[in-house]
Structure formats: C-alpha cells, structure tokens
Amino acid sequence: MEAIRVLIMDDHPIFRRGIRWILDSADDMVVVGEAENGQEAIELADRLSPDVVLVDINLPGMNGLEIARVIKRRDPRIRIVVLSVHDDDEQLFNAIKVGAAAYQTKNIAPEALMQVIREVAGGAYLINDTVMSKPHVAARVLNQFRELAATGEENSQLFAPLTSREIEILDCIARGMSNREIASQLSISGQTVKNHITSILSKLQVNDRTMAVIYAIQRGWIKMGGEKPPEGEGRAARRRGGATGSAAGD
Known part of the structure; x- marks a missing residue:
C-alpha cells in the first residue's frame, strides 16, 4: 500500500515542523512538502500532487479557504483538511463550500489528526459529521x-x-x-x-x-x-x- 502523500500549509514554521514530526512517525504517511503562503501552497500542490493538504484557515494575505478553493479547482482528487484556531460556524460553512473533507481545530490530538488524514485519504467526508x-x-x-x-x-x-x-x-x-x-x-x-x-x-x-x-x-x-x-x-x-x-x- 502506498503511503499517503501530505502537503502542509501554515505560516508558522514551528507549527509546520511539529506536524511534520508527527506525520513522520507514521509508517503510512509521507510529508511531500511544506508551504508558508498561498502561492507556494498552490504551486507545490500542482507539482507534487499530494493526496491530502492540511490548510491553516487564518493566514495573512490570501485566506486559507481561497487557497483550498484554488487547489480543489485545479485537482478535485486532492483532499483538503482545514485547520482553525477556533471552532467557528461561519468558517465551517465556508470550509464546506470550498470542498473541504474535514474541519478541525488546531488543538486536535496527534493520533486523532493522523486518523483524520487516513480517513479523508480513503474518501471520507468527516466534515459531514461536524455539521450534523x-x-x-x-x-x-x-x-x-x-x-x-x-x-x-x-x-x-x-x-x-x-x-x-x-x-x-x-x-x-x-x-x-x-x-x-x-x-x-x-x-x-x-x-x-x-x-x-x-x-x-x-x-x-x-x-x-x-x-x-x-x-x-x-x-x-x-x-x-x-x-x-x-x-x-x-x-x-x-x-x-x-x-x-x-x-x-x-
């Protein structure tokens, strides 16, 4: 079974490195790239064809949801996991609109995040349960x-x-x-x-x-x-x- 290819998009280097460290501990995942801004994330998604992209919703400049929208438009196969500091209903609505497969707060446990990635990579839309x-x-x-x-x-x-x-x-x-x-x-x-x-x-x-x-x-x-x-x-x-x-x- 091929490893799940993950792209991390966040403007905080420490957070990106923490996520990479967590995912590197899993045998079934590989971090193919990191991006600190929207344009870089879009270019890496085009070039690396990840299975899952972790997108921070709160970013300076180009909003994380806009980044997700562009990535999904260019390659609908890519699964988007939106990460947010707050559990916000408006952000949840917008995450659904851009086609995100999951919406999680950043205080999610490492094991839970890995499970989310596995499930969305397998085709699940966990965002449904969040809404309902x-x-x-x-x-x-x-x-x-x-x-x-x-x-x-x-x-x-x-x-x-x-x-x-x-x-x-x-x-x-x-x-x-x-x-x-x-x-x-x-x-x-x-x-x-x-x-x-x-x-x-x-x-x-x-x-x-x-x-x-x-x-x-x-x-x-x-x-x-x-x-x-x-x-x-x-x-x-x-x-x-x-x-x-x-x-x-x-």
Missing part, C-alpha cells in the same frame, strides 16, 4: 435549500429535480426528525416519506440522508446567509439528535 452535530447549522443549511429553490434560480443541477415536498423532507431531516415524525409533521404516510427519501437519494446520487443534506454545500452551490432558527427550535433539535441514518431511514 450542530442542529442550528444543519437547519440553516436547509434554509438555503428552500430559498434558492423558491427563487427558481438555475445556477446548479441540484435544485431542478427536487420537488417542493422533497425540500420540505430534507428540512425535516436536517432538524433531526425520524421518518415517523416527518410523516406526522407533513400529514403523509411513513411509506410516502420513505419513497420521497429514496427519490432524493437517487436524484442527488448519494447514499444516505446526511450526504443528501450536505451534498450541495460541498460543491459551493449553497448561498451564505440566512437566519438561525428560534432558540426553542434549536433546543428541540438537540433533544432529537442529528440528521443521521442510512439510505431512506426507518
């Missing part, structure tokens, strides 16, 4: 689904095939509702809910409910902005839990 662990963030995402669908804008292939009922069901999923709760909320049968979810997954070509919610933002198709749900809704969503489940759910 925050009910108000997930609900805000679905607000963008509804708003863009309502305007009839055709700047993506995502919304054209989705019906207004399917948008409603995605909204319910993001709020952590089970199929039974969705059926009650929309006054339809449980089987009808399952049929709609199956249709959504098929249209968006994703495998589960979580990916259906996150699919559009990962590709930068969802506009930023929108209101957070009332505090009561947020508490209710937290009690119900995140929008998880495989396929059409139960």
Whole structure:
C-alpha cells in the first residue's frame, strides 16, 4: 500500500515542523512538502500532487479557504483538511463550500489528526459529521435549500429535480426528525416519506440522508446567509439528535 502523500500549509514554521514530526512517525504517511503562503501552497500542490493538504484557515494575505478553493479547482482528487484556531460556524460553512473533507481545530490530538488524514485519504467526508452535530447549522443549511429553490434560480443541477415536498423532507431531516415524525409533521404516510427519501437519494446520487443534506454545500452551490432558527427550535433539535441514518431511514 502506498503511503499517503501530505502537503502542509501554515505560516508558522514551528507549527509546520511539529506536524511534520508527527506525520513522520507514521509508517503510512509521507510529508511531500511544506508551504508558508498561498502561492507556494498552490504551486507545490500542482507539482507534487499530494493526496491530502492540511490548510491553516487564518493566514495573512490570501485566506486559507481561497487557497483550498484554488487547489480543489485545479485537482478535485486532492483532499483538503482545514485547520482553525477556533471552532467557528461561519468558517465551517465556508470550509464546506470550498470542498473541504474535514474541519478541525488546531488543538486536535496527534493520533486523532493522523486518523483524520487516513480517513479523508480513503474518501471520507468527516466534515459531514461536524455539521450534523450542530442542529442550528444543519437547519440553516436547509434554509438555503428552500430559498434558492423558491427563487427558481438555475445556477446548479441540484435544485431542478427536487420537488417542493422533497425540500420540505430534507428540512425535516436536517432538524433531526425520524421518518415517523416527518410523516406526522407533513400529514403523509411513513411509506410516502420513505419513497420521497429514496427519490432524493437517487436524484442527488448519494447514499444516505446526511450526504443528501450536505451534498450541495460541498460543491459551493449553497448561498451564505440566512437566519438561525428560534432558540426553542434549536433546543428541540438537540433533544432529537442529528440528521443521521442510512439510505431512506426507518
């Protein structure tokens, strides 16, 4: 099995060297380069073709998210792990929009960082779990689904095939509702809910409910902005839990 090729992008030499020291201890990883600014990171990504790029989000000059966007546009195969000093919802939204596979704070444990790199290199989108662990963030995402669908804008292939009922069901999923709760909320049968979810997954070509919610933002198709749900809704969503489940759910 070939080693995972990692490029480190951070403007602090000590932090870069620390990450390199951590990754050099792993038998299945190799640090192919280090960059201290955006232009250098983009050039190294073009030349070295890393599997994973670790990108610091807070940089002077060219923002880390812009760097990630350019790298992903030039080579969609490269997986981006965004590192931030703070756990910030706006940064999380933007990390999804540029196609990042993971969003982590810099206080992550060395072993955990190595595991993140392994998983994203294997094709996982760990950023999904980060979003769905925050009910108000997930609900805000679905607000963008509804708003863009309502305007009839055709700047993506995502919304054209989705019906207004399917948008409603995605909204319910993001709020952590089970199929039974969705059926009650929309006054339809449980089987009808399952049929709609199956249709959504098929249209968006994703495998589960979580990916259906996150699919559009990962590709930068969802506009930023929108209101957070009332505090009561947020508490209710937290009690119900995140929008998880495989396929059409139960």
